Amino acid sequence: MGKLDGRVALITGAARGQGRSHAIRLAQEGADIIAVDICKQIDTVAYPMSTPDDLAETVEEVEALDRRIASAIVDVRDHDALCAVVDKAVVELGPVDIILANAGIAPQGAENPDEVKTFRDVVEVNLFGVWNTVHAGVPSMIDNARGGAIVLTSSSQGLSGAGGTGTGAGDGYAASKHGVVGLMRTFANWLAPHSIRVNSIHPTGVNTPMVVNPVLQKYLDDNPALGGALQNLLPVPMIEPIDVSNAVAWLVSDDARYVTGVTLPVDAGFAAK
Template sequence: MSGLFEGKVALITGAARGQGRSHALRLADEGADIIAIDIASQIDSVQYAMATPEDLAQTAADVEARDRRIATYQTDVRDSDALKEAINAGVAELGRLDIVIANAGIVAFSANEPDPLAAFEDTIATNLAGVRHTVQAAAPHLIQQWNGGAIVLISSTQGLSGRGGNGSGAMDGYVAAKHGVVGLMRSYANWLAPYRIRVNSIHPTGVNTPMVANEAVMEFLNSSPSVGAALTNLMPVDMVEPADVSNAVVFLVSDNARYITGVTLPVDAGFLVK
């Protein structure tokens, strides 16, 4: 039995692990072939261990185990030229592009922020500029095909709320970047609607991935009890699972949402109404 995305190709950034891998496998389960991009190396201002080439290889193996094709590229979304080259190569290899998930992101929170400016700038460069670089490189392929398409930008509850702000470089950068993603989404929704390309954003609360569930972030929250309290959910869950976000991705990029564009969809266990 064919899936929702049989014959389609999905581009996912930050695909080596966490949400990105979950999105890749969920879309592959529904028949999509995958272009998977990840930096798969460390950024100095990030205090937890980031994804590795082995993680990206595991995503590839998991997609191939589902009898789908995958093209992987170890590429930094902050580098617009390298990202464009990787996306072009992936489209050339897999033959087309239908779905774009701009997922790559970092959290540079730490209890004793060693370099607030670096944390701010790295976060903006990855979580905001990296999203723009992704869409700017991918959208021409969707436009040229003249077959519509769907783009989802992964933001955060912090893209719709400033709760927990504490003046740190990492928090300032994260909140500003995730709000900026909403602006990009709305701008792109207007730009691409005449081509039948839909653009939406998803706003998860904390997600149970290595980006959040790690010692550095836990120390940061423990060192700032007021911040930790502000970031709790309305429903009695500490974090949602990557699959919860992937389910929202699948809906938004499917024909079930064919007339939905320009929306901010929370997957937040009630965070935003608390």
């Protein structure tokens, strides 16, 4: 038996990277999955984003664990579309017990960027998208009246000003990830009477396509001081998605039943520097 048997988890950004890893890890513990992702390019993002094939691979890996999964291509910036997708999945799988608001972008490194549009896109995906995700999933969680757990994906830069660049991408990323902490704290107060716990998780650089790509690598090579500011305390350049997923799996399980309102770093000591 798994620690999450009989539970349904809504995961955004589930086509690849941390989102896929979270879907597989929670499925290993017995959860059924609602997996959503944009699966197309955003104009201000220079690195390749997820595709429908990526989302299909997540579906295959979850189904290989003998768990149910409902998937949909939807932009977390579109509140009404996201709510419609979640409502349909709830009819199929049952009420939401777990929400992982994981979708995010980091468009640093684009050539000749539109700074204003970039800032807007980052904040709308990374912050407004988190608000939309929680509001799409929470109604069935409250109606079901058996509590639940929510984890909002922030970043080590959601607890630090390191790496500020004065650009739409850099400023937008750090500001949005700090904003996620504000959402987490207000959500934790709002939902506590319903026995719904809310926490944020703060990874350092993770070995995913959002971080490991030629665009970001060139940007760091061209800005060596920035790379130095983002170094971890432990002697590792980055962590793996499963390192974050294991922490998430604990936070949403009954092992953490009284943990709410916390900012949990999974950052190889970045925050301790």
